[in-house]
Amino acid sequence: MTVLVTGGAGYIGSHMVHALRDAGERVVVLDNLSTGRRWALPGDVPLFVGETGDEALVAAIIGAHEVRAIIHFAASIVVPDSVADPLGYYRNNTANARTLIEAAVKGGVRHFIFSSTAAVYGTPATLPVAEDAPLQPESPYGTSKLMTELILRDAGRAHGLAYAILRYFNVAGADPQGRAGQSTPNATHLIKVGVQAALGLRPGLQVYGTDYPTPDGTCLRDYIHVSDLAAAHSAALAYLRQGGASRIFNCGYGRGYSVLEVIEAVKRVAGVDFPVSFAPRRPGDAAAVVAGNGRILSELGWRPQLDDLPTIVAHALAWERTLRTRNDAGA
Numbered sequence: 001m002t003v004l005v006t007g008g009a010g011y012i013g014s015h016m017v018h019a020l021r022d023a024g025e026r027v028v029v030l031d032n033l034s035t036g037r038r039w040a041l042p043g044d045v046p047l048f049v050g051e052t053g054d055e056a057l058v059a060a061i062i063g064a065h066e067v068r069a070i071i072h073f074a075a076s077i078v079v080p081d082s083v084a085d086p087l088g089y090y091r092n093n094t095a096n097a098r099t100l101i102e103a104a105v106k107g108g109v110r111h112f113i114f115s116s117t118a119a120v121y122g123t124p125a126t127l128p129v130a131e132d133a134p135l136q137p138e139s140p141y142g143t144s145k146l147m148t149e150l151i152l153r154d155a156g157r158a159h160g161l162a163y164a165i166l167r168y169f170n171v172a173g174a175d176p177q178g179r180a181g182q183s184t185p186n187a188t189h190l191i192k193v194g195v196q197a198a199l200g201l202r203p204g205l206q207v208y209g210t211d212y213p214t215p216d217g218t219c220l221r222d223y224i225h226v227s228d229l230a231a232a233h234s235a236a237l238a239y240l241r242q243g244g245a246s247r248i249f250n251c252g253y254g255r256g257y258s259v260l261e262v263i264e265a266v267k268r269v270a271g272v273d274f275p276v277s278f279a280p281r282r283p284g285d286a287a288a289v290v291a292g293n294g295r296i297l298s299e300l301g302w303r304p305q306l307d308d309l310p311t312i313v314a315h316a317l318a319w320e321r322t323l324r325t326r327n328d329a330g331a
């Protein structure tokens, strides 16, 4: 029985591939390498370069490798890009996911784990936000993910596909063993941009919006270490395999940091200063998003191991240094 990881050559997916292999699972990856990197995968993990929307390809992979579980990471992920290109986001995150789910149903896949997002909540009325809060995405990205949640819910009911929908809050950091990290050249995530500024790879950092209704006027986010997130997937897979009912789980720590607090943490951990300027709000950004994580703690028994902002930043920084060496070597 094999686990198919879509988007396994990407940031979070590559951590998942390592976690699955560490647990002795058989893994295959489907990735179109649009943002993923072949070298992000261990050499002995089969990689199919192709589209999640290619039903024939997905069916062939499921058949050839006896795939019984799919962990679906592949997506377009940049909130402001989705505002500029909604149709592209609906194609990749919704239409392609629909095709993948159909191939899963037809191919007899039993368990499906879907990467959803805190962006489905928009700006929650109360924090921390629980899974049953109103869903009011403020960007096409969030809407594209919410639509896939609904497709999965209905297909799961109709066809007996058991699923876990994991709504990630802000994912950051890198594998503590240095095997994987965020490698997208033009990544836009705050901690990634911050460590690049600290290493002199960018001239500095812009803060998008200082007039939000938050304590210091900048957006609040709940940053979760990518290895804790991979562990949440492993827990969800074990739950489904034990016959657990289809369920939605928030993945976050339940604590928010402002953009300015994150920048201070990066400067402190890196031990350097870098220029910070203030810019207007970025389209599609919610003011404050913090996870209510009671459900995943109580129902999956998940326990964060790396719940500490300086640790997250230190791992991101270490990875960025490795990446620079790798890029210098032309990898």
Ligand SMILES: NC(=O)c1ccc[n+]([C@@H]2O[C@H](COP(=O)([O-])OP(=O)(O)OC[C@H]3O[C@@H](n4cnc5c(N)ncnc54)[C@H](O)[C@@H]3O)[C@@H](O)[C@H]2O)c1
Pocket: 006, 007, 008, 009, 010, 011, 012, 013, 030, 031, 032, 033, 034, 035, 036, 037, 050, 051, 052, 053, 072, 073, 074, 075, 076, 077, 092, 096, 115, 116, 117, 118, 167, 168, 169, 170, 171, 172, 184
């Ligand atoms: N990074 C975060 O903070 C965050 C937060 C919430 C949710 N998520 C979700 O987690 C998932 C993984 O995100 P990530 O940060 O690792 O991004 P990423 O861009 O590093 O990974 C996405 C991977 O999917 C591949 N891909 C994209 N479209 C594809 C397609 N049509 N067919 C095959 N492969 C395709 C890319 O090449 C890449 O390897 C996404 O679904 C994203 O929406 C991420």
Ligand SMILES: O=c1ccn([C@@H]2O[C@H](COP(=O)(O)OP(=O)(O)O[C@H]3O[C@H](CO)[C@@H](O)[C@H](O)[C@H]3O)[C@@H](O)[C@H]2O)c(=O)[nH]1
Pocket: 077, 078, 079, 116, 117, 118, 119, 168, 169, 170, 171, 188, 189, 190, 191, 193, 205, 206, 207, 208, 209, 219, 220, 221, 259, 282, 285, 289
């Ligand atoms: O150079 C930068 C980059 C980001 N920010 C701000 O930092 C916060 C976090 O931004 P970012 O790291 O880009 O993450 P989000 O836009 O919150 O989105 C991430 O987190 C979501 C879940 O909350 C996921 O769904 C998305 O895929 C993922 O990109 C936001 O307020 C941004 O405006 C800046 O001020 N300057």
